Each structure stands twice: as C-alpha cells, then as structure tokens.
Amino acid sequence: MSDLVRAAVQVGPKQIEMREFRRPTIGPDDGLIRVEANGICGSDVETYRGHMGMNSKPFIPGHEPMGIVEEIGEEAAKRFGVEPGDRVALEVVVPCRACADCLTGRYQACRNRKYGHGVTGIDVEPILWGGFAEYMYLSPTSVVHKIDKTLPAEVAAMYNPMGAGVRWAVHLGEVGLGDTLVVLGAGQRGLMAVIAAKAAGAGKIIVTGLESDAHKLALAEEFGADHTVVVGEGGQDIVEVVADLTDGRMADVALELTPMAAGPITDAFKVVKHGGRVVLAGLKGHREIPLVTDLIINRALSIKGAFGVDYRGYEEAIRLIESRAFPLERLHTHTFGLDDAALAIDTLSGDAPSDVPPVHVSIHPNFA
Secondary structure, eight states: OOSEEEEEEEEETTEEEEEEEEOOOOOTTOEEEEEEEEEEOHHHHHHHHTSSOOOSSOBOOOSSEEEEEEEEOHHHHHHHTOOTTOEEEEOSEEOOSOSHHHHTTOGGGOTTOOEETTTSBTTSTTOOOSSSBSEEEEOTTOOEEEOOTTSOHHHHTTHHHHHHHIIIIIIISOOOTTOEEEEEOOSHHHHHHHHHHHHTTOSEEEEEEOGGGHHHHHHHHHTTOSEEEEOSTTSOOHHHHHHHHTTTOOEEEEEEOOSSOSHHHHHHHHHEEEEEEEEEOOOOTTOOOOOOHHHHHHTTOEEEEOOSOOHHHHHHHHHHHHTTOSOGGGGEEEEEOGGGHHHHHHHHHTSSOOSSOOSEEEEOTTOO
16 A cells, blocks of 8 residues: 555646645544545635635645545544444534534534645645545544445535535425425536425425526426526526416525526525525625615515535435435536546536536546
C-alpha cells in the first residue's frame, strides 16, 4: 500500500491540479476512508468558477464523499458504530460536538468548527479533508452515516441531493398528504424533491425548468411530477399555470432552487396560497436580490432558508435510497476519474460538450 495519496486540488478559479500527499497516520480516535465516489452539485460549479464560497487557499474539493472505512481507531469505531469494510458517507460540516449549538442538535451552526469536508485548505493537517482524493481523513468529530454496500456506488453517492430533497421539501416545507408543491428548478435537488414529496404523499407536484432542461423535466414526470412547466424566455408564466392547475387555490408549498436567478424568488412568493410556505435553497452568489416584502406580509407567507442537510435529513434520505423504491440509476449520467475532476465539473455545468445531457455526475477516484 502506497504511503502517498493522490488528490485533485483547486488552486484558483477554474484551476485544479493533481498532487500527492502523505497518507495520514491513524490513531485511536480517527480513521481513513477509501473514497468510492463523490457527487458533484451546483455549488461545486460556482465554487470552481470562483463565484462563491471558494477557499482563499488551495483545498481539496468534494463535500459529498462516500466510501469504505479503510482504517479506524478503536475509540472512533465505538463512537461511529463502524468497522473496517463498512461503507459510509460524510457530512460537510465537522462540528465540535461540545458547544451549546451542538448539544441542542443545531450542530450546523457550531461556532467552534474549524474544518469541513471538501472546504478545508491543504495547509490544515492532515490535509485530506475533501472527497476529490483516493483517501480522505475521518476526524474525531466528523458526522458519519452508514450506507448499504450492495448499492451501486453512483446511486449510494446520491445521499446528499436526496438528503436535500427530503429536508427541503418534507422537513422544512412540511409537504404532506394531498399537498400541492411547486419546485422551481429541475436540477438534481429538484428531482430529488419530487421523489421525497411523492414518498410523503404529496397530492400534486409541479416542476419548472428552462427549455434546455427538457430531459430533466421528462425525468421529473417519470419520478412522479404531475405537471412540468417550461419557463424563461418564450416559456409560460408559472403563476398563471399554477392558478389554472389548482382552480385558483394555488400551492401549499414552493421550493426555490434556481442558481443565481432572482425572478424565481418572486414567483415562489406568488405561486403559494395565502398562508403558504416557501423554502429558499437556490444560492445567488451573494448578489443583492430585489425583494418585495409586501408580498410576504400581505399574503402571510412563511419563509424558510435551507442551509444544507442535517442528520435526520441524511438518515431518511439514505433509507429512501436503500428502499430501492425509485430507479435512481436513471438519474446518473456521468462517471469520471480523479484526473478528470475539472472536466466532471464542466460537464455538469454544461461548459463541456456531452452527448448525454448531464443530471447526476460523480467522481470515482479508482475509475479508469
């Protein structure tokens, strides 16, 4: 077994270099994961482009890592309930587990956290914090989820977008039996929201996308959407469409997922009923977005911001994936090796040509 670990390092906007690092020495309280696959999402695209959230120092990306426990210390094995050979997924947040926020279940707000998987610089030992690597470090306070080893790696790697669908639509949006949900945006997380809402008993699901999203809208219908709507230039007015489909009652919940776009936020406020619920999850790169607060006040709307996925969201998402109730393999379109990390990101964003329209894209370090 080599003492060196290969990793893809982002050193600047649209700049990724292959480097080798010393394999960490594992003690009683930590571990090492052999990365099987790491999913790529829209935030990876914007970070790669330098639009948001990029570390000022070189770092190993990959905040959706999933793999096999290669080494594990005795204390860590007890804490996480795992042993060598188990398949696990890691959350991006690495909390302290001791502050008031952590101890009351709000570990995503931990003010003491110093590290994160896929976001920590390579100047922080033991360096291998991200999933764009052959192996990655399992710290004493990482958050770990076990996953069925018999699932295909590319399907198991969907735990993060599925977690978003579960948490954003069902936990935050409170979609329940008979509810009407409007999903603004037909990317990975929009499609997973359709699946989660369907599993929760939603009565009517409406999904929007651009003309270029035709393949994603078709998948949305395949996975349970009752109506898909092409919006944008030359498309339909989603507010009018929802009014027509609901006989003027409008939706119970709207989930806004579009990246960098301002208009869909106002659409989300308008497509729900008086007293309706709106979940905002589409990052806008810290742009100033015009906000008509009178819409929120006069329509008595409940607005929630969706920051990532929490433990409950991941656990329920993994159980949903493990149920095999939905043919999730239909969503996976591209597999790349570690050397093609930049190409993988460009493929998801559409910056690289592809014969197959991208939906779910993942990096598999051992893929040749």
